[in-house]
Amino acid sequence: MPPILLTQIPGFANLPDSVFDANQTAFGAMIARVSENAEFGMVNIEIFPDMFGNGDTVPLPVSPIDGYVYSRDELLYIWNPDLSTNKQTGWIESGSGSLFFCAWYVDQSTGQVYSLEWYRNNGSGGSRTQTNDGQIHVYTIGQRQRHNIIVSPTPSFNAISEGNISTNQPLTQSLGHALNGNAKFGAINREVFYCGEFVNGQTVSRSTLTSSYDGYEYNYSECKFIACWRWTTQGSTLVQPPEDYGQLGPFSWSINSSGAVTVQVITNDNDGNVTFPSGYGRISVFAFAVRSATPGSLSRADSFAEVLLQDFMPGGTERASNVLQVKRNADEAVLTPEFFGPTDYGNGDTIPVPTSPVDGYTYDRSELTYIWSWSNTMNYTGNGGRLPVFYGTVNQSTGAVAINCWHLGSHYDDPYNEYCRITVVTLARRSQAPISHPVGADAQSPSDITSSTLQQEASLSQLYMVSFDMGGGRDTAPATSESLLRHIIPTNIASVTFEQDLPGAAAACRVAAADHQQIVIYKGTEAIGTLDFTAANGLVGSFTFSTTVAFGPGDVLEFVANASDSAVRGIYFTMPGTRA
Amino acid sequence: MITAPSQFLTANVELQKKPIFLVTISNYSRVFTNYATGIAGQYDWIDSFDDVTLTVSEFDGGSDLGGFNFTVQDFQGLITADFPSIVFEGQAVTLKTGFVGMNQSDFLLLFTGVIDTVASANGNLSYTFNCIDTSQILTKVIYTAGDDGFATSKDHPRTLNGHPLDILTAALINEIGLDSSAINLTKINSYRDGLFIAQQFSFTIESPPQAKDFLEKQILKPLGGYLWTNNEGKIDVNFFYKDVRDSVLSLNDDNMVGVPLAGQTDLLNQVSYRFDQQAGSSGDFMTEAVQNYEASIDLYNQYGQQIVESAGMRAGLQGVFLAVMVSNVFFQRFGLKNLTFPEVIVHWSACCVDPGDIIDMSSEFVPDRMRGVMGISAMLFEVFDRTWDLNNGLVKLRLVDASYLSRIGTAKVAPDGTPAWTSASGSQKATYMFQCNDSDKYSDGANAVKLP
Numbered sequence A: 001m002p003p004i005l006l007t008q009i010p011g012f013a014n015l016p017d018s019v020f021d022a023n024q025t026a027f028g029a030m031i032a033r034v035s036e037n038a039e040f041g042m043v044n045i046e047i048f049p050d051m052f053g054n055g056d057t058v059p060l061p062v063s064p065i066d067g068y069v070y071s072r073d074e075l076l077y078i079w080n081p082d083l084s085t086n087k088q089t090g091w092i093e094s095g096s097g098s099l100f101f102c103a104w105y106v107d108q109s110t111g112q113v114y115s116l117e118w119y120r121n122n123g124s125g126g127s128r129t130q131t132n133d134g135q136i137h138v139y140t141i142g143q144r145q146r147h148n149i150i151v152s153p154t155p156s157f158n159a160i161s162e163g164n165i166s167t168n169q170p171l172t173q174s175l176g177h178a179l180n181g182n183a184k185f186g187a188i189n190r191e192v193f194y195c196g197e198f199v200n201g202q203t204v205s206r207s208t209l210t211s212s213y214d215g216y217e218y219n220y221s222e223c224k225f226i227a228c229w230r231w232t233t234q235g236s237t238l239v240q241p242p243e244d245y246g247q248l249g250p251f252s253w254s255i256n257s258s259g260a261v262t263v264q265v266i267t268n269d270n271d272g273n274v275t276f277p278s279g280y281g282r283i284s285v286f287a288f289a290v291r292s293a294t295p296g297s298l299s300r301a302d303s304f305a306e307v308l309l310q311d312f313m314p315g316g317t318e319r320a321s322n323v324l325q326v327k328r329n330a331d332e333a334v335l336t337p338e339f340f341g342p343t344d345y346g347n348g349d350t351i352p353v354p355t356s357p358v359d360g361y362t363y364d365r366s367e368l369t370y371i372w373s374w375s376n377t378m379n380y381t382g383n384g385g386r387l388p389v390f391y392g393t394v395n396q397s398t399g400a401v402a403i404n405c406w407h408l409g410s411h412y413d414d415p416y417n418e419y420c421r422i423t424v425v426t427l428a429r430r431s432q433a434p435i436s437h438p439v440g441a442d443a444q445s446p447s448d449i450t451s452s453t454l455q456q457e458a459s460l461s462q463l464y465m466v467s468f469d470m471g472g473g474r475d476t477a478p479a480t481s482e483s484l485l486r487h488i489i490p491t492n493i494a495s496v497t498f499e500q501d502l503p504g505a506a507a508a509c510r511v512a513a514a515d516h517q518q519i520v521i522y523k524g525t526e527a528i529g530t531l532d533f534t535a536a537n538g539l540v541g542s543f544t545f546s547t548t549v550a551f552g553p554g555d556v557l558e559f560v561a562n563a564s565d566s567a568v569r570g571i572y573f574t575m576p577g578t579r580a
Numbered sequence B: 001m002i003t004a005p006s007q008f009l010t011a012n013v014e015l016q017k018k019p020i021f022l023v024t025i026s027n028y029s030r031v032f033t034n035y036a037t038g039i040a041g042q043y044d045w046i047d048s049f050d051d052v053t054l055t056v057s058e059f060d061g062g063s064d065l066g067g068f069n070f071t072v073q074d075f076q077g078l079i080t081a082d083f084p085s086i087v088f089e090g091q092a093v094t095l096k097t098g099f100v101g102m103n104q105s106d107f108l109l110l111f112t113g114v115i116d117t118v119a120s121a122n123g124n125l126s127y128t129f130n131c132i133d134t135s136q137i138l139t140k141v142i143y144t145a146g147d148d149g150f151a152t153s154k155d156h157p158r159t160l161n162g163h164p165l166d167i168l169t170a171a172l173i174n175e176i177g178l179d180s181s182a183i184n185l186t187k188i189n190s191y192r193d194g195l196f197i198a199q200q201f202s203f204t205i206e207s208p209p210q211a212k213d214f215l216e217k218q219i220l221k222p223l224g225g226y227l228w229t230n231n232e233g234k235i236d237v238n239f240f241y242k243d244v245r246d247s248v249l250s251l252n253d254d255n256m257v258g259v260p261l262a263g264q265t266d267l268l269n270q271v272s273y274r275f276d277q278q279a280g281s282s283g284d285f286m287t288e289a290v291q292n293y294e295a296s297i298d299l300y301n302q303y304g305q306q307i308v309e310s311a312g313m314r315a316g317l318q319g320v321f322l323a324v325m326v327s328n329v330f331f332q333r334f335g336l337k338n339l340t341f342p343e344v345i346v347h348w349s350a351c352c353v354d355p356g357d358i359i360d361m362s363s364e365f366v367p368d369r370m371r372g373v374m375g376i377s378a379m380l381f382e383v384f385d386r387t388w389d390l391n392n393g394l395v396k397l398r399l400v401d402a403s404y405l406s407r408i409g410t411a412k413v414a415p416d417g418t419p420a421w422t423s424a425s426g427s428q429k430a431t432y433m434f435q436c437n438d439s440d441k442y443s444d445g446a447n448a449v450k451l452p
Helices: A028-043 A172-186 A320-334 B004-014 B075-085 B135-139 B164-175 B185-192 B212-218 B294-300 B319-334 B403-407 B426-431
Strands: A046-052 A074-085 A098-106 A111-118 A126-129 A135-142 A192-198 A222-233 A249-253 A261-268 A280-290 A338-347 A367-376 A390-394 A401-405 A420-430 A463-469 A483-486 A494-497 A507-508 A516-523 A524-534 A541-543 A549-551 A556-561 A572-579 B019-025 B032-033 B048-049 B052-057 B062-065 B068-073 B092-099 B108-121 B127-133 B158-162 B199-206 B225-229 B233-237 B270-277 B283-292 B305-309 B337-347 B359-366 B373-389 B394-401
Touching: A028 A172, A028 A320, A046 A367, A046 B403, A074 A098, A074 A222, A074 A367, A098 A135, A126 A483, A135 A192, A135 A367, A172 A320, A172 A338, A192 A222, A222 A249, A222 A261, A222 A338, A222 A367, A222 A420, A222 A556, A261 A280, A261 A390, A320 B305, A390 A420, A401 A420, A463 A483, A483 B092, A524 B127, A549 B373, A556 B032, A556 B164, B004 B092, B019 B048, B048 B199, B052 B225, B062 B212, B068 B092, B068 B108, B135 B212, B135 B225, B135 B233, B158 B164, B164 B185, B164 B212, B164 B233, B185 B233, B185 B283, B212 B225, B283 B319, B319 B394, B337 B359, B337 B373, B373 B403
Parallel strands: B062 B225, B270 B305
Antiparallel strands: A046 A135, A074 A135, A074 A390, A098 A111, A098 A222, A098 A249, A111 A126, A192 A280, A222 A280, A249 A261, A249 A367, A338 A420, A367 A420, A390 A401, A463 A572, A483 A556, A494 A549, A494 A572, A507 A572, A516 A524, A516 A556, A524 A541, B019 B032, B019 B092, B048 B068, B052 B062, B052 B373, B068 B127, B092 B108, B108 B127, B158 B199, B225 B233, B270 B283, B337 B394, B359 B373, B373 B394
């Protein structure tokens, strides 16, 4: 369908039903006001997505439907740091380590965008870098005259038989009341609220879900919540995390069906341990609300068309075609826009095209706007690891979700993108005029990422390698229960940590196994992993290391042969860790 | 139309009659007349009156009542002798009219105001009392306090959000200090709850305005109306958009003095409404709705524009609707270089006519350019300027074509159960609104009912 374009900007008026009481003068102006309300319902909520950076101010948007210029007090701003990277370089400042803490914000009264991203290097006293990296996706929600419209009493929706709208039919009291009520209801039955800022354990108050139009207080069940990250540090106050909290790990939020907020921020301390600071993280919450009085089923409502006000001026006539169009416009306004979600998606997912549960209308991609937020930046197995970079996008044309949360172990990589999640609310508008769906500047990971961006002091001096080689002269395989290597952590090192899955570890042999040679890795007497050589893998060995393990001074790392393969010879490996 | 006692109306029908005028001054024992009434306390010392003229600025939201000035003989120096015992300036004054033989309780109130000055005249043998109406108080600066109680300024704005006619009433009562009895609330509220029902304006005021300027430009002008002061001295309103359309007086060659010279209204076929004013220093209007009267433009290939800049109108509050509606009534009156009479002189029987009234005229000596013939019959006009020539008992009116009112409907909303047009009774067809086809007809070929 062609996009909806209006030649006249519609507005709202709280027209009482009494103007359509029997024997009241049937002013054309009153039908015109109803028509205005119906059309107003089609434009009352608009969304304008765009990308911004720190210091930018979101401009006043102009409606692509009718050219309406919004004023600042009609706007809400939902934001998401789609990319944590610097827009110019596409990456983080070389040598700055990993994210330390972040704060993002769009001032609801001025539209000013803030992005504060601190980085920190490993270890006690690691250097810290303050930046304004980050590319902020701002979804500007326009709600016309949202502070000024007054509606009383609360209107309701009543089905109208189109049989009563045809040539020769009278303009009756019931028809007038229903048209008026439906048009007003369609103008106010959907709202978007800014609910305030929250920390873990708090609950979104229903008082923040109260309509300024008529005081209607929405139930939680009528709302779809989405959150914007305010900051990742101490929830109550924006302050630098203490030294011993180390670097930023994954952070996540969720809001349940009762408005209860859960916020979690994970950090990696200076010893490489995962920590869970209490009360960390702060979010802003927005609600997309639809009144439960919205009809559960309607005939297909997709035939909106502008009705010119001049058609109702004194001296004209009341054409059934105009009245019918007003009715149908009100029907569609009741469903405009529709909100779908919130739904969590992972990397590689595709957001499906929604179908209206009310009238079965199936939306086209071009009619959708995906409002998404990082709900979990998990970047590794278990409780995750240091989070240096994250970025993502939702392809407007396909709904494809591509999200990356990098991990800093011994080096920068992102092989664990299946763990991170975004939460998406889809705003759907039928016959939507084309709107721009910008994406941020691409993240540009350096090709030699492991060496060029790893801070030298932080990387080389703190790597900890455990190497072993049986040599090429031995002509027997390891015997069952043979201790191939015992390695004791020196006492001048605070700790050594071997990350889950041992990123970077490598193992090989000079002669392949005939069947299977397994070596068990112990921390003291506790088995913590294995190294396996199989006939199928030939000369390459593979580690299994399911969880991150930290060693202290004097702890012993031991490699013990399990079963003995008759053929394998000359095993050697390097197992990297990090020391503190 | 000034509400008059029935006895007055009956007597006023007569073309030949002598008006009696009574001027009463509060806190003063003497009542001045132009006729020896024989009633104690009434003195026929009035020498003359100046014409009392009310001039309407229909495109600017206001009007001007030029004042009521009368000259009284200082008989035997008795008025001079009164001066030490009364300060005339500021005293309320009323002007009533009646006819010989009529009980004075049935006299018609023509003017209510206050004495502004008293000047000597006729070689100091007379005094001229210059009286003004109550609208002088509208020069007061209003909205001097912001929402937070501080003096209104950019940082302490005053916000107003409501029906424009409620804003008008509130300003008159709360900001100016008028008593509600000094306002024609009946008419204001009838428009608020009638043709302008549910209209809403929203202002952010950052500098206190003068009341008259604000009310005329920001309330009345956008609504297609104007402020004026009625005979009771009440602040009153009139609008182009009418909820009362019946003629209150029929003019004809008998009750008009001479043949009125026909004129054409200045062409008005474009109206530019500017609204959605941004708060702050720029004050820009973000929306401009230009209404064109295409029939006029096609006919004349000429343009006449009216500009309305409203700080309170909002597109989101049906500002465009209001622009379309008001522009439509402008076009109906001024879009086709409509017939107008700058001055129609009528006998005193027209003294009850007020600005804003609808009257009809029939005259075989007036050209009807639309039909290309001499003579008009029961053609509707709206009264704008009005002058009372009290000395000669004449009324002078400026009239503008309002004949479109006869072409619009009066249909009502039908009760539930009303049958369709083809089954409806004649009475129902004549009373109620029915939906028609796109050819503006019903299925039986009848022309559709017109919208009111």
